[in-house]
Structures are given as C-alpha cells and as structure tokens.
Amino acid sequence: MTTIIRGGTVVNADRAFRADVLCFGDKIVAVGEHLEAPPHATVIDASGQYVMPGGIDTHTHMQLPFMGTVTADDFFTGTAAGLAGGTTTIMDFVIPDPKQSLLEAYHQWRGWAKKSAGDYTFHVAVTWWDDSVHAEMGTLVREHGVNSFKHFMAYKNAIMADDETLVKSFTRALELGAIPTVHAENGELVYQLQQDLLRKGITGPSAHPLSRPPEVEAEAANRAIAIANVLGTPVYIVHVSCAESLEAITRARAKGQRVYGEALAGHLVIDDSVYYSSDLEFARGHVMSPPFRGKHHQAALWQGLQGGNLHTTATDHCTFCAEQKAAGADDFTKIPNGCGGVEDLMSVVWDAGVATGKLTPSEFVRVTSTNAAQIFNMYPRKGLIATGADADIVVWDPQGTRTISARTQFAKGGFNVFEGRTVQGIPTCTLSAGNVVFSNGELRAVEGAGRHIDRPAFAPLVA
Ligand SMILES: NC(=O)NCCC(=O)O
Numbered sequence: 001m002t003t004i005i006r007g008g009t010v011v012n013a014d015r016a017f018r019a020d021v022l023c024f025g026d027k028i029v030a031v032g033e034h035l036e037a038p039p040h041a042t043v044i045d046a047s048g049q050y051v052m053p054g055g056i057d058t059h060t061h062m063q064l065p066f067m068g069t070v071t072a073d074d075f076f077t078g079t080a081a082g083l084a085g086g087t088t089t090i091m092d093f094v095i096p097d098p099k100q101s102l103l104e105a106y107h108q109w110r111g112w113a114k115k116s117a118g119d120y121t122f123h124v125a126v127t128w129w130d131d132s133v134h135a136e137m138g139t140l141v142r143e144h145g146v147n148s149f150k151h152f153m154a155y156k157n158a159i160m161a162d163d164e165t166l167v168k169s170f171t172r173a174l175e176l177g178a179i180p181t182v183h184a185e186n187g188e189l190v191y192q193l194q195q196d197l198l199r200k201g202i203t204g205p206s207a208h209p210l211s212r213p214p215e216v217e218a219e220a221a222n223r224a225i226a227i228a229n230v231l232g233t234p235v236y237i238v239h240v241s242c243a244e245s246l247e248a249i250t251r252a253r254a255k256g257q258r259v260y261g262e263a264l265a266g267h268l269v270i271d272d273s274v275y276y277s278s279d280l281e282f283a284r285g286h287v288m289s290p291p292f293r294g295k296h297h298q299a300a301l302w303q304g305l306q307g308g309n310l311h312t313t314a315t316d317h318c319t320f321c322a323e324q325k326a327a328g329a330d331d332f333t334k335i336p337n338g339c340g341g342v343e344d345l346m347s348v349v350w351d352a353g354v355a356t357g358k359l360t361p362s363e364f365v366r367v368t369s370t371n372a373a374q375i376f377n378m379y380p381r382k383g384l385i386a387t388g389a390d391a392d393i394v395v396w397d398p399q400g401t402r403t404i405s406a407r408t409q410f411a412k413g414g415f416n417v418f419e420g421r422t423v424q425g426i427p428t429c430t431l432s433a434g435n436v437v438f439s440n441g442e443l444r445a446v447e448g449a450g451r452h453i454d455r456p457a458f459a460p461l462v463a
C-alpha cells in the first residue's frame with residue numbers, strides 16, 4: 001500500500017517543517033516538499049494540519065487479571081481505542097504471579113496480545129526473586145526483545161517487590177543492559193493506612209487518597225532512586241503523580257543520575273475532588289493508584305514536563321466497568337484500581353499542554369513519542385517522521401475539538417475520567433504500519449494487525 005500525506009507540517013522533537021510524507025508498505029520512504037507519488041497512491045490532504053509520529057503510551061494494562069477480576073479492554077479493543085486517539089504503540093506489562101515463571105507469564109501475555117490492532121511491546125514485572133528469575137531475565141532480554149523490568153513497590157500481599165527483590169533485580173538489569181522501572185508507593189504504609197481507615201469505619205472511595213498520600217509515593221521514589229544510585233543503574237519512575245516525587249527525580253538528575261519520569265494524562269488534569277463526590281459510582285470510577293492529587297501537584301507535573309525532568313506521557317489504561325468497581329462498595333481496598341484514557345491521551349496532553357502554551361508542538365512530540373522511543377530503545381523506528389521509520393503517523397488538526405464521553409468512546413468499560421471535557425487538538429487520520437486505521441471519526445482497526453516490537457538492550461541514551 002502506498003500513501004502520500006500532502007501539504008502538512010511535519011513535527012518532530014527537534015523541528016517542524018513543511019513536507020509531504022510518502023509511505024510504502026509499513027515504512028516511511030520519503031519526506032520532502034512536492035514529492036512525486038505513484039498514480040495509485042492514497043492521498044491524504046494534511047493542509048493546515050500537523051503530521052506527527054503516532055503516540056507511544058508507555059503504560060497500559062489490557063486484559064489484565066487484577067484484584068480478582070480482568071480489565072474490560074482486551075488487546076484488540078484497547079489498541080483500537082488508542083489508534084482512534086492517535087496512539088499507535090502501547091507498552092503493556094507482563095505481570096507474573098509471585099512464584100510464577102517470568103517466561104511462562106510472558107508467553108501468556110504474548111498470546112493475549114496477538115489480537116492487537118496496533119503495535120505493542122512489554123515491560124516484564126519482577127514480583128519475586130530466586131535464581132530462576134535471574135536466569136529468565138537474561139532469556140527475556142537476549143531472546144525476546146524485553147529491555148525494561150517493572151517493580152511494584154505497592155500492592156502488599158500480592159505483587160509487591162521487597163527491597164531484596166529490588167536490589168537483586170536492578171543489579172541483574174544493569175548486567176543485561178535493561179532499565180528497571182518502578183511503581184513508587186510504600187506498600188507497607190499503604191496497607192497500614194488502609195487498615196487504620198477501615199478500623200475507623202471510613203470505607204468509601206474518599207478513603208482511597210487518604211491511604212496513599214504524597215509522602216507514601218515520595219518515600220518509595222526516593223528509595224528506588226537511592227538504590228539505583230548505589231548500584232549505578234538508570235531508573236524510570238512510572239506514573240509520577242505528586243510534587244514530592246518529582247522533587248526526588250529533579251534532585252537526582254541535577255546530580256547527574258539517569259532517572260526518568262512518566263506523567264499520566266489523568267494526573268495532569270484531574271484533581272482529588274472526584275473522590276468526594278456523593279455519586280459513589282463516579283468516585284469509585286476514579287480509584288487508581290497513585291490517586292488523583294490536589295491541584296498544585298498538577299502544576300508541578302506540567303513544570304516537570306516543561307523542564308525536562310518528566311519525559312513521557314501515558315495513561316495507565318486499566319479499565320473496569322461499574323459492576324467490577326462495585327466489588328469495593330463496602331470496602332474501598334477492594335475497588336479494582338485503574339482508569340482508562342488510551343484514546344484520549346494525545347488530545348488531553350495537546351489541549352492542556354500545547355493549546356495553553358505550556359508545550360510547543362515539538363515538545364509535545366518529544367513527550368508523547370520520541371522520549372519513550374529513545375528511553376526504551378525503539379528509536380528511530382518509532383518516535384520520528386523520517387525515511388526508514390515505521391509509518392505510524394497521526395495527522396493532527398490543532399484547532400479541531402471533540403467532547404470526550406464514555407457514550408461515544410471506542411474503549412470499553414462505560415466510564416471515562418475525562419467525561420465532558422472538550423479538548424482542542426484531535427487526530428483526523430491515523431496510520432499504523434502504513435495502513436489508514438482511523439479517518440475522520442471512522443475507526444478501521446483490524447484485529448491481529450498489530451506487531452510485537454522487540455526492544456534490544458543497551459539503549460544508547462540510557463544504559
Ligand atoms: N494504576 C492502577 O491503579 N492500576 C493498574 C496497576 C498499576 O499500575 O498500579
């Protein structure tokens with residue numbers, strides 16, 4: 001299939017320029033002014049629009065078995081929703097049960113992901129430790145294109161990694177040229193605070209943020225950063241939600257440590273008032289960890305993105321419907337943690353970032369794709385509009401608007417944390433591997449068309 005995108009402004013992380021983009025098969029084969037195209041080529045008119053690398057959502061959970069249930073979006077519906085929003089690659093998580101073989105879990109997730117409509121790749125969680133985990137990390141890196149390992153410092157009595165696991169896994173990741181990543185929350189403190197709140201009879205969703213204050217996140221972020229510093233490993237902190245964690249990252253980076261941070265679209269624009277709604281279904285719908293925070297944390301996160309101390313944007317897309325969330329109607333600790341957003345990531349970051357003047361279009365590309373591609377070693381295949389790169393492209397109308405609603409979204413779960421928000425900046429066309437998969441509101445996602453993206457170790461900018 002040959003496609004030419006004519007008359008737009010190509011935006012890369014380093015510059016923006018007027019050019020046509022010619023795609024053949026799954027690759028970009030030419031970028032330049034007034035390109036010739038074969039007569040049978042599909043022509044996309046991008047005049048007045050931006051032509052940008054498709055988004056990379058560094059943090060999703062499709063079809064995740066979690067807290068006694070399974071997320072509403074599977075790999076087809078979740079990746080298809082991403083394509084509708086201009087996100088063409090997701091980075092999902094293999095999460096082995098404690099004592100489960102990492103390789104067994106990896107193959108399980110690879111099987112589930114075969115139905116993906118867009119490209120995908122996996123971080124693998126290290127939830128326990130013994131010599132077999134050490135060995136399987138090596139196999140995953142050398143034979144399966146995994147170069148990042150996730151550590152949950154929260155979720156005690158489930159998937160929480162203790163300090164021994166963190167130290168041993170970080171050490172192993174360093175040997176292998178892989179990057180350790182952490183969900184930074186002190187799981188013991190969360191557990192104790194939860195029990196305390198339940199004892200006091202505070203059982204509703206408003207207890208959720210009380211059990212996970214910023215200090216709980218900051219302690220874990222500081223600990224992970226200190227461990228990484230002692231061992232000499234890079235470290236990537238997922239879903240940084242508060243000023244205190246960002247301060248830890250900023251301090252470490254100022255001393256030359258390779259620390260990277262991810263901001264979620266939700267944490268950038270939603271505040272903790274959602275937990276105090278009298279509509280308990282609405283409040284439960286927002287239960288995710290770390291929780292939404294007070295407004296000054298949002299301002300800090302934007303400064304982190306602007307100042308280069310936060311690097312990527314993501315959603316932690318992890319959808320549960322109201323019935324699933326109702327499992328915690330009498331006990332907030334039983335509400336499945338997670339919210340959606342993969343479909344809205346690009347528009348929410350553009351609307352609140354670029355349309356308000358906080359980010360330039362090139363900075364937008366940097367934080368929605370290029371940095372992710374570089375940190376996780378998919379660059380220049382992903383995160384760049386250039387000859388030889390994957391034809392994962394979003395044609396972007398910077399003036400176009402849309403009102404986000406669960407009623408019109410492609411994602412499952414029947415709920416949207418951005419409900420009612422009118423965003424400026426929308427995709428008019430998305431190409432995935434050279435195929436038009438979304439055009440002017442029409443989703444043409446194909447089940448199984450997505451590919452697994454191998455990520456070699458020793459990313460040049462990181463390891
Ligand atoms: N974030 C969340 O609440 N659910 C998904 C699992 C995780 O990332 O912690």
Ligand SMILES: [Zn+2]
Pocket residue numbers: 183238239289290
């Ligand atoms: Zn997490």
Ligand SMILES: [Zn+2]
Pocket residue numbers: 059060061316318
């Ligand atoms: Zn997550």
